[in-house]
Amino acid sequence: MRHLPAIVLLALLASVMPAWADRIGDISETSVLEQAKRFFSFRDPSVRYAIIGSILLGISCGLMGGFIVVRKMALFGDTLSHAVLPGVALGFLWNMDKDPVAIFIGATLAGLLGGAMVALIRQTTRLKEDTALGIVLASFFAVGICLLTRIQKMPGNKGGLDEFLFGSAASIGRADIILMAVVTGLALLLVGLFYKELLVTSFDAAFARAAGFPVNVINYALTLLLAFSVVVALRAVGVVLVSAMLITPAATAYLLTDRMHRLLGLAALFGVMAGAVGAFISFLTTNIPTGPLMVMAATMVFVLAFFFGPRHGVLMRWWRQKSRSARVKRENTLKAVYHVLEAREFEGEGVSLRELAERRRETLDEARAQSGALCQHHFATLHDDGDAIHLTPDGWQRACEIVRNHRLWELYLTNEAHIAPDHVHEDAEIIEHVLGEETVRELERALNHATRDPHGRSIPGIADLATGSAPFGPPEPVTGYTPRP
Amino acid sequence: MTRWCSACAPDSLFNERPRDKRDRRNEPPPLEFHDLTVAYHKRPVLWGIDLEIPKGQLVGIIGPNGAGKSTLIKAAMGLLPLNSGWVKVFGEPIKKNLKRVGYVPQRESVDWDFPVSVMDVVLMGRYGHLGLMRRPKKHDRDIARDCLEKVKMLPYANRQISNLSGGQQQRVFLARALAQESDIYFMDEPFAGVDAATESAIVAILHELKERGKTLLVVHHDLPTAKEYFDSLLLLNMRVVAFGPTEEVFKYDLLQSTYGGRLTILSEVAEAVREKS
Structure with missing residues (x-):
């Protein structure tokens, strides 16, 4: 019964x-x-x-x-x-x-x-x-x-x-x-x-x-x-x-x-x-x-x-929401680190907190707090008396994923939904945190494994994710798949 | 045991029921209306409907808002009191042939926060076959699972229904109707508010059902797609304006008399007709 x-x-x-x-x-x-x-x-x-x-x-x-x-x-x-x-x-x-x-x-x-x-x-x-x-x-x-x-x-x-x-x-x-x-x-x-x-x-x-x-x-x-x-x-x-x-x-x-x-x-x-x-x-x-x-x-x-x-329950929902927004914040910081590295064409591994703060248009203290959060989750390590951070292999992989998600989505919106390239950024900012691996594979297939986003920047591929650290010098835009003819 | 459901193995279905052993070629038409009038609060919504739907047809019912499209299929299923006339399903009153009728109501007609899983909803399609006080058996679960597979919703079987998108909800309703293993299906706006992938999946299933000799009546609200999806159309505006093969019925003058003076729709129609010719 x-x-x-x-x-x-x-x-x-x-x-x-x-x-x-x-x-x-x-x-x-x-x-x-x-x-x-x-x-x-x-x-x-x-x-x-x-x-x-x-x-x-x-x-x-x-x-x-x-x-x-x-x-x-x-x-x-x-x-x-x-x-x-x-x-x-x-x-x-x-x-x-x-x-x-x-x-x-x-x-x-x-x-x-x-x-x-x-x-x-x-x-x-x-x-x-x-x-x-x-x-x-x-x-x-x-x-x-x-x-x-x-x-x-x-x-x-x-x-x-x-x-x-x-x-x-x-x-x-x-x-x-x-x-x-x-x-x-x-x-x-x-x-x-x-x-x-x-x-x-x-x-x-x-x-x-x-x-x-x-x-x-x-x-x-x-x-x-x-x-x-x-x-x-x-x-x-x-x-x-x-x-x-x-x-x-x-x-x-x-x-x-x-x-x-x-x-x-x-x-x-x-x-x-x-x-x-x-x-x-x-x-x-x-x-x-x-x-x-x-x-x-x-x-x-x-x-x-x-x-x-x-x-x-209200408490659980609040907790879920809080941990989600903390994750989004961490991922945005990772993305900022990637952008800093990208801006200097991946010369050197460390990113100073000053660079990070400038990139994100925030104070040094905020950048320090963010870096602390990254270190806590083993995405980065602090160097130079806490003034610079290096991404760990995990951190590098996640950063690549987020940037890839963002750029893939921008490309998808411009190519498939025919939205103007200057209108796709906001949507990608949200979607980048929720795209699953499976959806990413589908997007890659739909976009014929493109290597450039609508703004001409390279889309990190499987090979970049696997290297475990930022490549020195400009990266080869590889996707891990042979593009279809 | 081989799993089966109406959509994938119709022959086993027909053998299953003694009623179906008689010669189906001489069977009366799946649906007949004679002088059907339905009124809400003394205002007629359907007036003098005389109609015979032949077997194995995929019929789109189109007409403006308030034309009585939903009323027609509800009256056919015996959900509304009739003011005059009669409806027969396979030559008999609907009450005697309830098990041969499947129904996809409008998606908005239920509370999607209701505490049931996707599987529970699809199993409801089996309830009509079970009789009072009987619980669904493994056999019914197998059928429900097949039907979920058919609409590609099997991975969601144990989800609560509120966690579904509109398109997924519609697929669940379709799976429930498939689980009814009926010979005639009534669907009320199955394409309303669904994504493109769901829409094409549903169309494919409708055609498959038709190929297997099922009769389908589908209320549809979108003119341009109507002529693609259906091989016959029923133009309805309180009365039957026209009923026949799509190429004969999807004509400017007929659509105009269906939709009256609604200009926006008329221009849409004109475009649709022009595209066609």
Whole structure:
């Protein structure tokens, strides 16, 4: 099964938790630690329900969230979750009790009605989806709040309906757990069985329809599952924030992977983590509702992924960009050294920092810093008390490559793209750093192994690269290939 | 096992399905439209289309913006409600012949940041053959790989689709359609925004498919290349202005009535016609 890693991790987590509890007990005995110990011992049934409930809601919300995020339906999820509130109130009124089944039915119906209203507004008026969502979200939520407030004031009310607004993991009961398990099982089963269908309709609905998939049925089923997931999460997270448990774990997963099945698994995992952490903290502190805590936990994971994600993380991207620009700078310095050598027809090996600075129109200090960077990467060595640099064989080769890339590209642009020779330099300045060996070979072939660039300067060839040091005297323009007749 | 796909070994494909064992020479035409009218919000986009596309034709559909080119192929595939008339694919309603239809939608119609690999997308071409709840097998992967090879995208099989250029994306869509192993292909502007190398590669594949007896309908927006690429053209502007072999249809007066008074295009047409004669 594709969700196996998540399940294994959960089992691990559950098995080490009592061990933690023991260690906490050893250190000191404050009331918070006492609570934590109680929590991790799982002896208290309400703790057990809270933890199992948050794991179940994490899985179902993560799975459904994965689909709504890649389908760009996040706001639809938000609207659906707010629209269930009147249904919660009506479900309660059914027999004046927090009967999970009645509330489940009422909330699901209200959520689906909200979704249908969005579709109706969009199809019959000129209003766009976002506006329709805004109207439905606000109006359903308003009705729900009014009903809830009335119920609070009614005689014979056992109270505590506001836990549906902000969530309370501690109020999860045995019947809730059964309902949550059924819904989560259903979500896992359907996503597992119809993964292929869900994938193709999410990616390209027109293609899926043309290939004969019942796209509408699949969409309705997904909406129904989404409503189920929202409703079972309601008790613990609350109406106001339940959409965050759909969106945030899935969004976190989206930052970390490029494959849908891994995204779903990670989203479920992050949902479970957020749910468990939120339930735990809310158990320690009596007055904060669970929903906000779960959402904050989910957001923490998101922030971590945002900064430290290996591929799309801000930090890695910044680092990649920095190292790239440092490389470009080094290569430009190498090119400048080559130009200096070329200007004096490759007489002598050393290039003084003064020459380099003049060539690049910069200060001596900057030239010294650049030379230092070259030495660090073993492209050059310092001589004459640090006043001159000699290229190493590696440095010479790279310098030749960069100059070759630059001139080949200039020639290609003038010959093949018919751009004036005085307009090709800027483009070549950029492209010279990214041309791969294969592209260079292709360019050389396309240009018939030319040896002169559009400005009449020689293009370094394979033979120059291989010599390992600047040739003395004017170089023979060799390319390493026999030119085609 | 020898690998095969529709584009490289058509005979094995035909033997594969019992439906194809009957005499194909007496088969009804791949595509028929009769009195087809399609409207969006009560404004007709296609009006009274009567058309029969013979087998083994590479048909370019050309016409101005809003002429109903995309609408025509979407209606043919049953993606749109029809206001009147009918469409038949191999003599039957489209619903009965879905597996014989391949589709290349417009490239912009999907989100290219979607978390799937190139291979995943091409495998979607196999989904129609698999039936509900069935996962793609090794056989399907082999076909998908062959189709990727065909469009020269095999080295990219495991890349995420957002890391592709426009031309590469179009090749992936073409590979997905090839993996559908269909007898009739609908393509919506496959040359839009692709590089020259991709364009010629796609043209070569289209001709190869035609040689193998496939029927292709290609929405095209560029007049000068239209007469090079297609051996028959369908001039469309809400109604069928003309349908026939390119040399008979690519005429100034017909193109003029297709494009109406749009002068820039008309001068382009005039030039194209002059070049030809």
